[in-house]
Amino acid sequence: MSYEKITEADVVAIRHSRDRSADLAERHGVTQTQINRIRAGQTWKHVDPPRAVVDWQTNPWPTARERFEANYKRGSDGECWEWMAGKNRHGYGQFRTEKKQNKTMAHRYSYELHIGPIPEGMKVCHSCDNPSCVNPDHLWIGTQADNVRDMVAKGRAVWNAKVEVAQ
Numbered sequence: 001m002s003y004e005k006i007t008e009a010d011v012v013a014i015r016h017s018r019d020r021s022a023d024l025a026e027r028h029g030v031t032q033t034q035i036n037r038i039r040a041g042q043t044w045k046h047v048d049p050p051r052a053v054v055d056w057q058t059n060p061w062p063t064a065r066e067r068f069e070a071n072y073k074r075g076s077d078g079e080c081w082e083w084m085a086g087k088n089r090h091g092y093g094q095f096r097t098e099k100k101q102n103k104t105m106a107h108r109y110s111y112e113l114h115i116g117p118i119p120e121g122m123k124v125c126h127s128c129d130n131p132s133c134v135n136p137d138h139l140w141i142g143t144q145a146d147n148v149r150d151m152v153a154k155g156r157a158v159w160n161a162k163v164e165v166a167q
């Protein structure tokens with residue numbers, strides 16, 4: 001089993017186990033360093049979630065999670081996860097989580113799926129500056145002011161239009 005193929009269940013088992021890292025490494029087919037990273041909570045986001053294979057014939061309205069998983073291209077470790085479905089005019093991925101509901105921003109959905117609820121009124125910002133990226137490792141919670149400060153620091157202050165829509 002390669003590190004990339006480790007499942008969420010494996011991660012939970014590793015986190016709850018008191019066994020030596022060396023034993024866990026052997027049991028799960030990964031290195032001791034990787035076990036330590038998982039134990040330190042650093043790598044859970046790299047774990048492949050069960051990737052939905054949507055069969056539109058038998059499942060014409062898959063769940064939001066299934067459609068989310070089917071609509072981005074996962075890069076290798078550390079790379080952006082490109083949203084492949086609909087985007088708004090500013091390049092942010094979006095999709096409907098429910099029939100006839102307003103569209104949800106894909107990066108915000110990803111944040112809530114992988115990390116947790118977004119506090120009221122907060123923005124989900126991209127450290128990679130790629131609006132179509134849904135990699136939770138590249139997302140951070142900030143206020144509108146944080147987002148603007150980040151943009152100024154990175155020399156993106158001219159892109160004011162983008163600030164307005166980064167939710």
Ligand SMILES: [Zn+2]
Nearest residue numbers: 080128133138
């Ligand atoms: Zn990214």
